[in-house]
Amino acid sequence: MNLPEQTCPICGGPAEPSIRFLHWVCFECCRKAVDENGRPLGFGNESFSGGFVAWYKDTNETRDSHICYINGIKCWAGEAHMGGIAIHIYDQIRN
Numbered sequence: 278m279n280l281p282e283q284t285c286p287i288c289g290g291p292a293e294p295s296i297r298f299l300h301w302v303c304f305e306c307c308r309k310a311v312d313e314n315g316r317p318l319g320f321g322n323e324s325f326s327g328g329f330v331a332w333y334k335d336t337n338e339t340r341d342s343h344i345c346y347i348n349g350i351k352c353w354a355g356e357a358h359m360g361g362i363a364i365h366i367y368d369q370i371r372n
């Protein structure tokens with residue numbers, strides 16, 4: 278199955294093609310996510326069946342928020358369909 282090429286809204290580089298997420302942030306940029314104070318954040322699924330969890334990479338402390346910042350742009354991280362994590366620019370989320 279061939280999906281149309283997608284570009285990352287943050288860096289303009291290639292993003293993983295997805296039917297469901299047309300404007301999601303590429304994996305490279307996902308790794309650069311920080312909180313409002315610049316602390317690095319990690320995201321993952323709570324379990325194999327899904328769920329969303331965010332944590333601080335420096336202390337492994339969990340963070341109770343979907344908000345993150347990439348290159349100074351406010352973003353929203355959430356659970357992707359069928360597991361995995363999808364990050365979008367906050368202002369581009371329409372629902």
Ligand SMILES: [Zn+2]
Nearest residue numbers: 285288303306
């Ligand atoms: Zn990117």
